[in-house]
Amino acid sequence: MAVIINGKELAAKVRENLKIEVDELKKQGINPKLAVIMVGDDPSSAIYVRNKSRACDEIGIEFEEFLLNEQTTMEELLSLIEKLNGLKDINGILLQSPIPAHLDIREAFNKIDYRKDVDGFHPINVGKLSIGEDGFVSCTPLGVMKMLEEYNIEVQGKNAVVIGRSNIVGKPLAQLLLNANATVTTCHSKTQNIAEITKNADILVAALGKPKFVTEDMVKDGAVVIDVGINRNEAGKLVGDVDFANVEPKTSYITPVPGGVGPMTIAMLMTNVVKAAKLQHNN
Numbered sequence: 441m442a443v444i445i446n447g448k449e450l451a452a453k454v455r456e457n458l459k460i461e462v463d464e465l466k467k468q469g470i471n472p473k474l475a476v477i478m479v480g481d482d483p484s485s486a487i488y489v490r491n492k493s494r495a496c497d498e499i500g501i502e503f504e505e506f507l508l509n510e511q512t513t514m515e516e517l518l519s520l521i522e523k524l525n526g527l528k529d530i531n532g533i534l535l536q537s538p539i540p541a542h543l544d545i546r547e548a549f550n551k552i553d554y555r556k557d558v559d560g561f562h563p564i565n566v567g568k569l570s571i572g573e574d575g576f577v578s579c580t581p582l583g584v585m586k587m588l589e590e591y592n593i594e595v596q597g598k599n600a601v602v603i604g605r606s607n608i609v610g611k612p613l614a615q616l617l618l619n620a621n622a623t624v625t626t627c628h629s630k631t632q633n634i635a636e637i638t639k640n641a642d643i644l645v646a647a648l649g650k651p652k653f654v655t656e657d658m659v660k661d662g663a664v665v666i667d668v669g670i671n672r673n674e675a676g677k678l679v680g681d682v683d684f685a686n687v688e689p690k691t692s693y694i695t696p697v698p699g700g701v702g703p704m705t706i707a708m709l710m711t712n713v714v715k716a717a718k719l720q721h722n723n
């Protein structure tokens with residue numbers, strides 16, 4: 441019988457510990473603060489931002505939202521980022537994606553001071569991850585590693601297969617697994633005979649965004665399966681990338697959707713904001 445990894449419970453524990461830490465930091469005059477920039481009025485983004493704001497509230501992290509309208513120019517966006525880079529009371533800056541198509545999100549991410557880049561998207565932080573230096577790491581991959589750690593799942597020497605190579609999830613996760621001494625294979629949309637590769641995985645991560653992509657025949661007996669996917673099925677229900685009902689019996693550990701990786705992402709964002717506040721205070 442597989443252990444179902446409880447991301448909801450684990451994320452709550454991370455947030456509780458952060459609250460204790462933030463209370464202590466406040467006594468030393470350190471008040472962690474996150475600034476979130478949203479451009480336009482994408483309804484899903486509004487929900488994500490609200491969830492981040494709630495998590496901040498719960499932990500005692502200050503939160504300020506900067507709403508820019510749909511017609512905002514690149515100059516205006518960059519100038520806001522520059523202003524926030526310079527404000528001492530702001531420790532973390534997050535640009536909520538998507539932003540309107542006429543704006544260059546990469547240029548905007550690159551403008552964020554890497555010391556305030558709590559999403560871990562800045563090239564300096566990506567580079568630090570790649571050479572194994574401490575920096576800010578993208579929150580979802582960080583959440584996956586935290587789950588493995590908390591459940592005492594051995595990574596060193598294991599065959600890890602990551603399906604998906606996005607800059608936000610797949611690539612940083614593959615790098616983190618490599619840094620933790622796994623033997624890592626990344627699969628993507630051009631990979632041939634994917635099942636032959638996934639069948640060798642001791643740790644299999646699905647991060648592609650396709651419901652029921654990972655089926656039981658693709659999974660080795662006793663594998664650890666981490667489902668990063670968030671999709672809506674035909675009935676409008678939230679599902680992952682793994683055919684959970686059929687895959688679960690073959691695994692040793694598996695994450696559900698919802699209640700798996702999802703809740704960890706915000707918890708790790710909060711962790712990054714607290715880390716940024718401490719680093720900035722010490723420098």
Ligand code: NAP
Pocket residue numbers: 580603604605606607608609610627628629630631647648649650668669670671701702703705
């Ligand atoms: P993305 O940018 O769309 O990347 C998807 C990746 O999957 C790409 O590398 C793509 O390959 C690969 N892929 C697509 N179809 C494939 C196929 N048939 N076989 C093998 N690989 C395939 O997505 P993302 O931002 O990484 O997100 C992935 C999933 O995770 C989505 O469901 C998203 O909603 C979810 N997500 C969850 C969280 C969370 O907090 N739990 C956070 C972020 C994302 P190519 O590179 O070749 O195109």
